[in-house]
Amino acid sequence: MSNKKILNLEYPVLGLSPMDGVTDSAYRYITKKYGNPDLIFTEFTNVIGLSVAGHHVLKDFHYDKSQKPIVAQIYGKDPEYFYHAAKIACELNFDAVDINMGCPAKNVASSGSGAALIKTPELAKEIIAATKEGVRHWVEDGKLTGLPTKTKNAIKALENEIGIEPHERQMIPVSVKTRIGFSEPITEQWISTVASMNPAWISVHGRTLKQMYLGEANWLEIKKAVEITDIPVLANGDIKTYDDYKRILEVTGAFGALIGRGSYGNPWIFKGRKFEDVSLEEKIKVLIEHTRKFVELNPDPKAFVQMRKHFGWYIKGFDGAKETREELMRANSTEEVELILGEFLH
Numbered sequence: 307m308s309n310k311k312i313l314n315l316e317y318p319v320l321g322l323s324p325m326d327g328v329t330d331s332a333y334r335y336i337t338k339k340y341g342n343p344d345l346i347f348t349e350f351t352n353v354i355g356l357s358v359a360g361h362h363v364l365k366d367f368h369y370d371k372s373q374k375p376i377v378a379q380i381y382g383k384d385p386e387y388f389y390h391a392a393k394i395a396c397e398l399n400f401d402a403v404d405i406n407m408g409c410p411a412k413n414v415a416s417s418g419s420g421a422a423l424i425k426t427p428e429l430a431k432e433i434i435a436a437t438k439e440g441v442r443h444w445v446e447d448g449k450l451t452g453l454p455t456k457t458k459n460a461i462k463a464l465e466n467e468i469g470i471e472p473h474e475r476q477m478i479p480v481s482v483k484t485r486i487g488f489s490e491p492i493t494e495q496w497i498s499t500v501a502s503m504n505p506a507w508i509s510v511h512g513r514t515l516k517q518m519y520l521g522e523a524n525w526l527e528i529k530k531a532v533e534i535t536d537i538p539v540l541a542n543g544d545i546k547t548y549d550d551y552k553r554i555l556e557v558t559g560a561f562g563a564l565i566g567r568g569s570y571g572n573p574w575i576f577k578g579r580k581f582e583d584v585s586l587e588e589k590i591k592v593l594i595e596h597t598r599k600f601v602e603l604n605p606d607p608k609a610f611v612q613m614r615k616h617f618g619w620y621i622k623g624f625d626g627a628k629e630t631r632e633e634l635m636r637a638n639s640t641e642e643v644e645l646i647l648g649e650f651l652h
């Protein structure tokens with residue numbers, strides 16, 4: 307293999323893909339602890355929201371040191387706000403900044419952000435340049451010039467909460483995560499455009515925006531991306547098992563891969579352990595730990611509903627799973643979850 311690297315990671319790099327509403331700090335903590343992926347991304351976070359943020363928006367950027375190396379993912383369409391968001395990521399000691407050019411969701415793409423940037427390549431390039439400039443300026447002076455006091459205070463509060471100490475001002479990499487086209491695959495053309503801005507790596511989900519999450523991810527298109535650039539490519543889409551991971555590396559020749567949905571209720575996938583081979587007791591213990599962590603980080607009782615989807619992902623594949631899931635879906639606290647699952651633990 308060549309001397310390519312992502313951060314200080316060598317071939318092959320296996321990461322947890324960013325998933326809004328799923329890969330929050332509790333999910334990342336559990337995934338790192340039980341799966342130990344090489345690389346982890348935050349959920350995508352809006353650049354304007356960040357730049358004018360109070361504490362609630364910055365919450366998406368909560369992490370703990372165990373999750374490192376961790377990449378801050380940002381999205382939007384205004385270069386000047388990418389500039390500010392990049393500085394915030396530096397200030398919060400993230401290991402890299404990733405630009406989302408792949409989200410197909412209506413509320414994101416219809417405003418020209420996410421995967422819609424595939425249609426505006428000049429703007430996409432400006433955004434990469436502005437993000438890099440934000441990093442460079444932060445390294446030069448360590449200042450968050452241009453941000454409102456409210457945002458600066460919220461950043462300080464988050465720094466205290468997660469224990470970020472003053473750190474060396476280093477140029478952190480800027481990467482891009484994208485798809486293979488808007489309505490039809492235009493992989494070579496689009497990936498060349500992105501590559502012309504020299505991002506540190508490019509994550510490629512083998513679907514177009516139009517496909518949303520339907521059909522199959524086209525790994526052969528990802529291979530085309532790998533072949534037209536020397537920049538490391540992370541292949542993504544439909545890795546459901548560790549064997550799929552090995553296969554996607556073979557098929558695409560990529561430098562590594564990202565797993566998204568395959569990690570639902572299954573942090574073990576990153577270690578090559580099959581979900582079926584993990585005992586029910588272990589799954590339940592991890593689910594309870596995940597729930598505790600979630601509540602620790604989200605103490606507002608109203609937030610608990612967000613935890614429920616995870617119950618369905620861990621609790622499956624055994625007699626009585628359906629009934630247990632139904633009970634769990636009515637739970638409102640860690641104690642209730644423990645009570646329901648207690649019978650499975652010795």
Ligand SMILES: Cc1cc2nc3c(=O)[nH]c(=O)nc-3n(C[C@H](O)[C@H](O)[C@H](O)COP(=O)(O)O)c2cc1C
Pocket residue numbers: 323324325326327328349350379406408409483511542543544545564565566567568
């Ligand atoms: C619920 C959900 C939320 C997602 N949120 C993001 C996101 O915030 N940023 C991003 O780049 N991709 C996001 N994605 C896309 C995934 O990172 C990944 O590219 C896609 O799911 C394909 O990989 P998979 O088949 O391994 O899940 C999301 C996907 C899902 C299912």
